[in-house]
Amino acid sequence: MIKKVPHTLAIIFSLILFCALLTWFVPSGKFDHQNIEVNGVERSVVVNNSYHRVENSPQTWQVFGSVLEGFEKQSLIIAFILIIGGAFQILGSSRAVDSGIFSFLNFTKGLEKYSFFRKTGVNNIVIILTMIMFSLFGSIFGMSEETLAFVVIIVPLAISMGYDSITGFLMVYAAAHIGFTGATLNPFTIGIAQGLSGLQLFSGIGYRIFCWALLTIFIIGVTLFWAARVKKNPALSPMYSADKYWREREKEAVSENRSLAKKATISTWAVFLVVSLILVLFSILYPVTTFTLGTGSYTFVCIPVATLVFIILGFISIRGSAQLFIMNMLAFTIIFLVIGVLGYQWYLKEISALFLAMGISSGAAYGLNTNGIVSEFISGAKDMLTAALVVGMAGGIITILEDGMILDTMLNSLAQTMENAGKSATVAIMYLIQTGINIFIPSGSAKAALTMPIMAPFSDVIGLSRQVTVMAYQFGDGITNMITPTSAVLIGALGIAKIPYEVWFKWFWKILVTLIVIGFLLLIPTIFIELQGF
DSSP states (O other): OOOOOOOHHHHHHHHHHHHHHHTTTSOOEEOOEEEEEETTEEEEEEOTTOOEEOOOOOOSTHHHHHHHHHHHHTHHHHHHHHHHHHHHHHHHHTTHHHHHHHHHHHHHHHHTTSHHHHHHOHHHHHHHHHHHHHHHHHHHHOOSTTHHHHHHHHHHHHHHTTOOHHHHHIIIIIHHHHHHHTOSSOIIIIIHHHHHHTOOTTTTHHHHHHHHHHHHHHHHHHHHHHHHHHHHOGGGSTTTTTTHHHHHHHHHHHHTOTTSOOOOOHHHHHHHHHHHHHHHHHHHHOOOEEEEETTEEEEEOHHHHHHHHHHHHHHHHHTTOHHHHHHHHHHHHHHHHHHHHHHHOOOHHHHHHHHHHHHHHHHHHHTOOHHHHHHHHHHHHHHTHHHHHHHHHHHHHHHHHHHTTOHHHHHHHHHHTTTTOOHHHHHHHHHHHHHHHHHHOOOHHHHHHHHHHHHHHHHHHTTOOHHHHHHHHHHHHHHGGGTOTTOHHHHHHHHHHTOOHHHHHHHHHHHHHHHHHHHHHHHHHHHHSOOOOO
């Protein structure tokens, strides 16, 4: 008899109980903190050698209250997930994405008449280019939360190509976080860690580019291998039964005969006019955009150019069909997302507003009335409810550790294990500490503020370069982002892809171990070579 795997919510609540149990046996303690300016931003960091014991605070009934606090701490992510679910449900009601995928697949099939594409495999090229793009996004500007908006696009694409939801998840989430691991110009990890360590900002980029390329090649190889197996035998996938949702959605779109596109109506033209006028207004307000990459800044008339191209392509697409115009809006939503994140430091508030506007505009362009748009939004938000609940409960794990005052104790105990170790052993311990801490503190910037003030001075004492310490932090922060249950982004992305956490863990853990080993091997050269600045 096969035992049924507990629900993800049950697993997370069990982790909360386990952490509460630890508060009864692990002594409470804390570090002092101070505010310092790092790259122009004030951050609270740990004062080195300031750890001290405090009164024990064992957790009991607080395990139930921690759930509420978890929801409070993760409220932005939870709201973002619900808004994304609602916005894309409105978009999905127009069948524009399904139509776009259908047209894209027909286009790729047409490429197979050329020998290069036939021998290489068009689908393989699509997978490779998609993963390189998301990996670059993760490496350059730290794409993480933004992947939530793309999971709902890439997973159906993977299903339509004959793969499974795991393949689609690897193409977007894993690729972005491999880029996050091999960060080159990521201001949220490398920028903060090097700033706290007193290093030249983004120095050592040459070796980091090498690490990024190697890690990206590895995850692409894993994805291609898995995709080929699933394509040959779909039943091999642990998501074969669960992916019925995506397959039925695809069949439904086919049965509605997507080739008979809906003609643009008065409401479609009205949306085109309103959106165009809004973009013209933004072009006037923001005529130039300054992008900061590494230590360099680049100014360009981005928004006016994007607006002009949108109006031209919008006019062309709207004469084809309402769906084609909606796909044009989706494409430019992604373009403006990139502009906003790189040029204006957008985060969840701005990104959710962008996609909500896209969803409402899509519904209006397709001819839905107000009640119809609201109904579709509520339906989409309902689909994301389980994911939102899991994200909120996962935040309770951190709450219990913090309220029980044992998180700093665990960090201090781990740091003491490095005192009498050699250089190689110390690097390995640093790496394992950062990897372990990431399970409890998935935020890269928060972990840098907590650990770098301790690790960086310690590396001086034993004769290690501070660059080594930053690299150990970088790899330890990124790799476990792809499996830690306390990561709101991971849990949210899995919920959107409809992949249970336990299924993902069981499928991915061997790959994770391999990545951890690769990360350690990439750290070894940094002990013996000097990572140069610019």
